[in-house]
Amino acid sequence: MTGGDRPAPTGAAFPDTRWSLILAGKAGGDARRAAYDELARGYDEPIRAYLRSWTRRPDRVDDLAQAFFAWSLDSGFLAKAEPTRGRFRSFLKVALRHFVFEQRRKERAAVRGGDAVHESRTHADGSELDVADPEASRAEDVLDRTWRSALVKRALDRLQDEFEREGRASVFAVFRDYVLDPAADVDYATVAARHGLTKVDVSNFLQRAKARFRVLLRSEVSDTVRDPESLSDEWAWLFAEKRP
Numbered sequence: 001m002t003g004g005d006r007p008a009p010t011g012a013a014f015p016d017t018r019w020s021l022i023l024a025g026k027a028g029g030d031a032r033r034a035a036y037d038e039l040a041r042g043y044d045e046p047i048r049a050y051l052r053s054w055t056r057r058p059d060r061v062d063d064l065a066q067a068f069f070a071w072s073l074d075s076g077f078l079a080k081a082e083p084t085r086g087r088f089r090s091f092l093k094v095a096l097r098h099f100v101f102e103q104r105r106k107e108r109a110a111v112r113g114g115d116a117v118h119e120s121r122t123h124a125d126g127s128e129l130d131v132a133d134p135e136a137s138r139a140e141d142v143l144d145r146t147w148r149s150a151l152v153k154r155a156l157d158r159l160q161d162e163f164e165r166e167g168r169a170s171v172f173a174v175f176r177d178y179v180l181d182p183a184a185d186v187d188y189a190t191v192a193a194r195h196g197l198t199k200v201d202v203s204n205f206l207q208r209a210k211a212r213f214r215v216l217l218r219s220e221v222s223d224t225v226r227d228p229e230s231l232s233d234e235w236a237w238l239f240a241e242k243r244p
Contacts (some may be wrong), residue, residue, distance in 0.1 A: 006126075023197060028035065028165070029113075039165065043054075043147075043150070044065070045146055045149075045150055046069060046092070046131060046143050046146040046147045046150055047065055047092070047096065047143075048061050048065050049142045049145075049146035050093075050096050050139050050140070050142060050143040050146075051064045051065060051100075051145055052142070053098070053138055053139035053143075054100055054139055055140045067099075067103075068095075068099050071099050071102065072095060076100075079181065085184050085232055087224060087225050088224040089143075089144075089147055089224055092143075093140055093143060096139075096143070097140075100139075105158070141204065143176070148238060151217065151220045151221060151224075151238065152217065154220050155216040155217040155219070155220050156180070156213070157214060158220075159175070159209065159212060159213050160172045160176075160218045161215055162212070162216075163209075170195055170197070170205065171209050172209060173204045174191055174194060174195060174197070174201075174202055174205040174206060174209065175189050175206060175209035175210070175213070176207065177194065178191050178202070178206055179206070179209075179210070188202045188203065218231075218235070221234050221235055221238060
């Protein structure tokens with residue numbers, strides 16, 4: 001995959017995305033809960049990676065993640081979301097940053113009035129932030145890396161599921177063995193022999209799988225942006241052509 005795979009913006013109406021969940025969540029009640037349940041499932045690992053970068057207590061990341069979603073639901077932050085700003089990844093960073101700073105503010109307020117320096121501060125729910133690195137940029141870099149991995153994994157899972165449902169599991173198997181987890185000396189002949197195929201089959205299967213993977217990955221990226229321009233920017237970021 002290279003930057004040449006960048007999707008070209010089109011004039012067609014952009015499809016519903018994760019922003020649709022955010023907008024639905026603004027309605028409150030069951031819609032808000034359903035929106036955040038879906039967001040939690042889709043972006044749990046990047047969120048946890050971000051929070052893990054802010055704490056010396058990895059055993060408390062579960063508590064922090066639950067606290068983040070509770071805060072998102074209860075703080076009114078959702079109502080401030082602006083889909084016109086484009087990328088859901090950027091919105092999520094802002095939400096996490098506000099959450100962490102709010103936790104730190106509460107912790108400072110809890111110990112205010114004393115001269116002692118508290119190395120570890122405890123939340124009302126018993127979790128500890130105990131900041132490991134006060135630089136937000138580091139946590140955001142971690143979120144970016146995990147976000148990339150999550151996008152690729154979801155696209156790969158969809159690719160495997162599609163081929164297996166269509167009775168073409170060997171297509172994904174070739175793609176996996178040659179592209180995803182190749183041995184040092186892998187070649188068409190080796191993969192062909194492993195799966196009882198010809199080298200022409202391997203070439204055709206790889207071409208088919210790569211093309212479909214690009215479509216599915218584009219779909220995953222599209223699901224996190226609001227318009228074609230944001231899609232192009234996010235696609236370029238995904239392949240590290242430039243950093244946002």
